[in-house]
Amino acid sequence: MTDYKAPLRDMEFTLFELLKFEQHYDALGVSEDASPDVVRAILEESAKFCEGVLAPLNAVGDREGCQWDNGEVRTPAGFKEAYQQYVEAGWPSMSHAPEYGGQGLPESLGTVISEMIGTANWSWGMYPGLSHGAMKTLELHGTDEQRQCYLTKLIEGSWTGTMCLTEPHCGTDLGMLRTKAEPQDDGSYAITGTKIFISAGEHDLSDNIVHIVLARLPDAPAGTKGISLFVVPKFLPNDSGEAGERNTLACGSLEHKMGIHGNATCVMNFDAAKGWLIGPPNRGLNCMFTFMNTARLGTALQGLSHAELGYQKSLAYAKDRVQGRALSGPAQPDSAADPIIVHQDVRRMLLTQKAFAEGGRMLSYYLAQLVDIEHLSEDEDAKREASDLLALLTPIAKAFLTETGFESANLGLQCFGGHGYIQEWGMEQNVRDARISTLYEGTTGIQALDLLGRKILMTQGELLKRFTKQIHVFCKENAENEALGDMIQQLNTLNKEWGELAMHVGLLAMENPDEVSGAAVDFLMYSGYVTLAFFWAKAALVAQANEGSDDPVYRAKIKTARFYFARVLPRTQGHREAARAGGASMADFSLDEF
């Protein structure tokens, strides 16, 4: 069985050749800390840890799962030791603030490390992954005292964090949230309520768990405008800042899930647990958005992680497994049969995964660059531009990369035939683990509504134009490219249609707002395919400039781009027609007609 191997060459291509990270870090003034040599050294170190320590625990985590015993949770064998190594090597602190013990490296570097961790072992990666969101929330919205108390420990990695939003009766619709926060005389709050689906809510990896919890103050207005944010630790920090007295909260049970068995998905009961307000009262949802956007970009990475893992394993199998003959005649006449990679249908499945994995990497690292700019740039225009593009592209990345990640995981399994259905190859685990990604952190449908409703229609298309203009300029600049001109032209056409499609749905929605929901997912998928086409065309251009190089990565990029344009991108046609058709065929079903 092939284990995970970090695709360092492709990562470097994407970072330095496609996205010009050297110049990017230079412009932000962080190039001294994050020079190409330093970046390479960090990536190699991370690859060693992910390949050597995390990947072998991936199947273990799936089979053992987490064990609940009277409120305590034991993670699978090896998870705790791996976490200790992770902390000792200083990984948690890499992209966080030096004033609280962080190394101050740009967040984009953290994205690359997260991809490696997630591909090696997604369930394990969720423990530190959730912490990053908690850290960001405290960095931006916590008081200095809260940062000193919690952030330092989280950055050190000795404590971990969670995000407690969902309740049994409310997930998407947080306005119905019931958990209560009663003010206490000492300035703290007594938090009472039940939260469900809390990833890493309880476990044995760290000394303390810092819960970021949404709850209502007694006088809060109804709905989403009456929600506040609290920090609620498992153990109350004592005078020396260490984990002290046990707080009155506990893990009531673990969920039995389809996949990500190695991660503890907890029901958390808060029973007048002591917590402290983060940010202003009743503004919790706004503060939480910081956490949610980070989590959405993190989940986008999950899509490409499963595509990458499925691709690596199915590629190895397709080269190795002999079965049948090429239709054009034996490719290996001396052996009993040909390796199945000779079949074009197998190549179709492999290359679809490759196109989504590498294309997803380009999109994700580009978004990481935008996050850097948003946080570090001193150029206000650049910041605003980055922020706008992030607003537009985050729902696309989250939904499109997870949908195509799940498709890829399934194609990877399919390459194995019946063997893919058996536990030992790891392909079915990859599918089960991937399946959560289109659900949590906002389903595909919710991302699509966010994209089409909030981001596009509510801005009268302004946000979309920011991006389609980039594509338009790119197409214009490269229209005369002889070898790649057909791709550029195809991209240019789809890019124009993108805006027209948004306008068309906007007009339908003026008549009936429900139409936004009717068109949203097809519109989002259309958007995703065009976005990835843009990055694939860019990659082909970069590769073209290296024609004649011995490095196969350049030939591969051009060929994969051609494959993507010829065999994957035509799906836009179906999505466009479906989105254009709108909701007319769905609206008038009465309940007895379903």
Add this chain to the structure above:
Amino acid sequence: MTDYKAPLRDMEFTLFELLKFEQHYDALGVSEDASPDVVRAILEESAKFCEGVLAPLNAVGDREGCQWDNGEVRTPAGFKEAYQQYVEAGWPSMSHAPEYGGQGLPESLGTVISEMIGTANWSWGMYPGLSHGAMKTLELHGTDEQRQCYLTKLIEGSWTGTMCLTEPHCGTDLGMLRTKAEPQDDGSYAITGTKIFISAGEHDLSDNIVHIVLARLPDAPAGTKGISLFVVPKFLPNDSGEAGERNTLACGSLEHKMGIHGNATCVMNFDAAKGWLIGPPNRGLNCMFTFMNTARLGTALQGLSHAELGYQKSLAYAKDRVQGRALSGPAQPDSAADPIIVHQDVRRMLLTQKAFAEGGRMLSYYLAQLVDIEHLSEDEDAKREASDLLALLTPIAKAFLTETGFESANLGLQCFGGHGYIQEWGMEQNVRDARISTLYEGTTGIQALDLLGRKILMTQGELLKRFTKQIHVFCKENAENEALGDMIQQLNTLNKEWGELAMHVGLLAMENPDEVSGAAVDFLMYSGYVTLAFFWAKAALVAQANEGSDDPVYRAKIKTARFYFARVLPRTQGHREAARAGGASMADFSLDEF
């Protein structure tokens, strides 16, 4: 949690109104035994058994799985008792030959019963399901003695059957098969070898298990032309025809699978086990095709079963779960939120499942009708026509209905948001169980090669024309239909393109045979969408003739047809473009470029 409810009204619509089964049975001279009243009574009886006995065991089977102990296999709690009830009620004998104890009812009726059983509990249904294939093989290719000995017991249900093809190194490519059959002095053969993935290979439901095994005679030519078929019972029949001495074969282990946990997937070791030749030497693969075609049609049913089950459960949830508000304003202003069925995106997911489940039912029952004609008709032209259409449509039904069944199961899960990922709702089991269906009995890729290569190109398009001509005539006859004319026109255009697409790929393949593999799956999916469009258009016409009826099924059929044409059928465009593009973008990848 909603359990399975047999969709009797839709089954009757499909049988009697759409496909005119009354006239069909009349023409075959079986209408006395299978009058509409008898059929209805049988369906109602079957529904009671499936809803009351099998459906409650579906989750049990998944959680308990099968237990292996020193060669013996214990099925999940309740499976054995359910099987006893099934046998006592006479279900195994329904569609089999009266001379061996069968009731002689047409096979098409068995298809409807199989759908119910499979939707209620697919894993359980595989035990009797595999038996039907074994029975058919013996009916057609066994000697009279073999039929007396084995078929009688299989029809009675006291014995069950299996199908032993796959070996560790060969699945698709049976030419590499190694299991040996040595002739013995008593006319029997000593069978030695290892078979894997043997569904229902060992269990505790029946008194004996009859294995139909592919093996090689000592002097057999290499490849597929040297394979023979044997009947190899677990217990050798004694003089009184009962299970006697234990044969030297055993279940070596059970596979750990992604789903269908309730069914035992066995490694079977044959150690000079006693067996008898079925049919002529070295013609085993031809005989086995009987079994395989039955199994493929059975697997097509699996696709629609998972679509139906997912649809039923997600529909109930979408009506019940309140969350958020309709974009056009509160639909239920008095409750805290609206049921999620108000959202068009949820309707899109529900209606896609409905279109695939009901459309899959139409196609499957139509194929069952063709099987009846092939076996029972005395009109040679009708038989040939039925046989040709079956040859063409079997790979389409198997691959397309299982691919869309898996998509449907996933859409059903998606309607539940994060809750769908949790075991208790049964949605994730439905996805895991559905996942096998695109793999076994020939993967989607293999079906697609069979369709495009063997069935279409090798007959110079003759088989395809048999079906497209039907569609053409239908479109012509109904071109003037005012209310449905737009759908008819859309169907007519796609139908023409279907033939052109086949021709286009045929021309590519003349240059390079590998192109068939490059285009096959997209071609098959295109074919599937058009085939279902034909049935949906037909259903809409039947419904139109009942305009004004109070029965909501008619309004629902027209609306679902409109939904299918507007929102699902446009996917043909992407598949057409991808198939047309052929393999050029995949062929020239060298191994280091993957």
